[in-house]
Amino acid sequence: MPGPLHAEPGIGLPPLTFGPVTRRMLALFAGASGDHNAVHIDSDFAMESGLEDVFAQGMLMMGPLTRVVTDWAGLHRLESISVRFLAITPVGAVCRCEGQVEERFETDAGPRLRVALSSVIEGGAPNLSGEAIVRL
Amino acid sequence: MDRAPATPRGLFDRSTAGLRIKAPSYPVERGRIAFLCSVIGETNAIHFDASAARARGYPGIVAPPTFAQVIEQESTRIAEFNGERTVFNAIRADYRYLLHGAERYDFAGYMLAGDELTVCHEVVGFEFKKGGVLEMAYLHTVIESPERGPVVEIARTVIHRLPERAE
Numbered sequence: 001m002p003g004p005l006h007a008e009p010g011i012g013l014p015p016l017t018f019g020p021v022t023r024r025m026l027a028l029f030a031g032a033s034g035d036h037n038a039v040h041i042d043s044d045f046a047m048e049s050g051l052e053d054v055f056a057q058g059m060l061m062m063g064p065l066t067r068v069v070t071d072w073a074g075l076h077r078l079e080s081i082s083v084r085f086l087a088i089t090p091v092g093a094v095c096r097c098e099g100q101v102e103e104r105f106e107t108d109a110g111p112r113l114r115v116a117l118s119s120v121i122e123g124g125a126p127n128l129s130g131e132a133i134v135r136l
Numbered sequence: 137m138d139r140a141p142a143t144p145r146g147l148f149d150r151s152t153a154g155l156r157i158k159a160p161s162y163p164v165e166r167g168r169i170a171f172l173c174s175v176i177g178e179t180n181a182i183h184f185d186a187s188a189a190r191a192r193g194y195p196g197i198v199a200p201p202t203f204a205q206v207i208e209q210e211s212t213r214i215a216e217f218n219g220e221r222t223v224f225n226a227i228r229a230d231y232r233y234l235l236h237g238a239e240r241y242d243f244a245g246y247m248l249a250g251d252e253l254t255v256c257h258e259v260v261g262f263e264f265k266k267g268g269v270l271e272m273a274y275l276h277t278v279i280e281s282p283e284r285g286p287v288v289e290i291a292r293t294v295i296h297r298l299p300e301r302a303e
Contacts, residue, residue: 031171032206033206037231037234049233050299060175060176067177075200076194080240
């Protein structure tokens, strides 16, 4: 596994697995993140809103996906990161978080890597896709 | 009687497009950084131990990237506590129907334990998608250090999955 300085397009970053997502985790993340939206922590509220149950905060799932980049490149190299939330992440989900170097390119501020990111629920659908720009 | 296709009617207050709200500043605490890290499985010592962080070239205990959300949320809570208008109240986000569509962070610096960071929101705009079933709101937030300037910009999309309308 080469570091970011010698990474070529196509190489995969070391993946990580996050989960299983528990109700306890959702409650703790509500407190830690400051997002107290009841739809993630109160199943009565979720059902009154027409949902079957509480589901994970998208930002809870962005945390581990971001770690795929920072564990590999270091926080100091992270210039930007963006994610799209593709599907609800249910209680019990185990997510496989992966990254792949897509492109090496030049900017006025120096060379950069574009890294594609994805989180996929085991036995299910992709729940996040994203992209990070890594400074070299 | 036949009805013309219904014009999508949203829940967001679209008159807030272009609105800017300066929110209260937020003090970054090492305990809160550790709490967030514990939930997302982050164990890197740069987030917990000042000497380990300095040994790796950081000025001190540094927050992980998604801590930007904590700053934005807690700043908003301080505003609510103070009876000030918040961006989510202003756009009339309805949490029964609210989903998070996308989140982007652009970093110009570090969020460090001990920082007191300022937060400024802008309502970028609104649109319908999927034939009016989804109502999108685009928000932009700038988090700055009074001493070091811009630290992180947040671009966020939140979505109402619109409820069935009783007609």
